[in-house]
Amino acid sequence: MEAADNISAVPTTLITGFFGVGKTTTLRSLIERKPEDEKWAILVNEFGEVGIDGALLENLSGDGVQIREIVGGCLCCTANVPMRVAVTEILRRTRPDRLLIEPTGIGHPAGLIDELRSDGLADAIDLRAVICLVDPRLIHDARIQEAAVFRDQVAIADVLIAGKADLAGEDDIARFREWARNLFPPKSHIAVAAEGNIDYRFLDLAPGRYAVGAEGGHRHNPAETEVQRRSSGSHQFERIQSAGDEYHGCGWVFGPDFIFDQGAIADCLGPPGLPGIEAAGAALRAKGVFRVGGDWILLNRTGAECTVGDIAYRRDSRIEVIVPNGVTADWDRLERALLECLKS
Incomplete structure (x- = not known):
């Protein structure tokens, strides 16, 4: 990154969430716990022209904390030049040990993440796990x-x-945990925080590369889980087989360098049947996220019903298929069919 000479791999965390969930309060809590020997850069984005969040944090600026506020726009817009300029400027001026970014509450973070991973910024920062706060x-x-x-x-x-x-x-917390555990893709960590006091260690988490069905997944207490490292050409991916609770299944996790053809993957996983599955409609669920060029899609199939739509998820491509015990599944055949859907 020419504008940030000799700056590389600055640990960077996005703290996202809708309006009023406590993002700025969380930033205050984290800043108050900052190690004394570290320099931090904070980038705060507000959609309106009148900056409020920056004012709330102003008294914490200095003593190793540099706060930059961007108002009147959205950091999350794709190819957002002000965002690139702001990140470059604050890195060059501060040369921080850590960068925290708070996008506006109405910002779609996918575009921001794509931009942070683009040429010119990707080498300057080390994008850590994305944190989202909800009420x-x-x-x-x-x-x-x-x-x-x-x-x-x-x-x-x-x-x-x-x-x-x-x-x-x-009851609110119990409903939150139940809802969060059933999200797909699953979350690496699900937590509860009061007054912005989130676990400081979340800042050092790498973006989740965890097995399908990890904490937050839909299955409980699988009897057996087998994780295999596999390859397609020079690219590595994971295959995870599991069994238990009267069902068995298989999932695959592909890095973002795997790019699928949307039409091919929809044909492969949609009705009437799945390659390698004993009978049409036998799959209890086939659910996956796939990178298809610059976009990402969510494919969700239950029985003979299948839907495909856009999704903001950007971490990896992944698919999981679950069938009842007694249904024969040739996972090798299904894997070959998935790999045939890759763009050449």
Whole structure:
């Protein structure tokens, strides 16, 4: 990155979430716990022209903390030049040990992550696990659930935290945990925090590369799990087989360098049958996220019903198929069919 000479791999964390979930309060809590010998850079984005969050953090600036506020726009827009300039400038001026970014509450973080991973910025930063805060009292509010930005923020997160837990009841927290555990793709960590006091260690988590069915997945207590490292040409991927609770299944996790053809993958996993599965419609579930060029899609199949839509998730491509015990599944054949869907 020419504008940030000799700066590389600065640990960088995005803290996302809808309006009013406590992102700025969380930043304050983290800054107050900053090691004295570290320099931090904080980039705060507000959609409106009147910056409020920066003012709330202003008294924490200095003493190893540099805060830069961008107002009147959205950091999350694809190819956002002001964002690139802001990141470059704050890295060059501060030369920080850590960079924290708080996008606006109505920002779609996928575009921001794509930009941070692009040429010129990717070498300057080390993008860590994405943290998303939600209000556990509102997650089942239809107006929130219908908001595309809320769904995108949740989908792209590695760590999902119920903020404002001090204002929520026990039932709210229980419903949050149940909802979070059933999200797909699963989260690497699900947590609860009061007054912005999230676990400091979340800042050092790598983006989740965990097996299908990890914490937050839909299955409970699988009897057996087998993880295999496999390859396609020079590219590595994981295959995870599991069995238990009267079902067995197989999942695959492909790095972001695997790019699939959307039409081919929809034909492969859609009705009437799945390659290698004993009978058409036998799959209890086939659910996956795939990178298809610059976009990412979510494919969700239950029985003979299959839907395909956009998703903000950006970490990897992954697919899981689960069938009842007694149904024969040739996972090798299904794997070959998946690899045939890669773009050449």
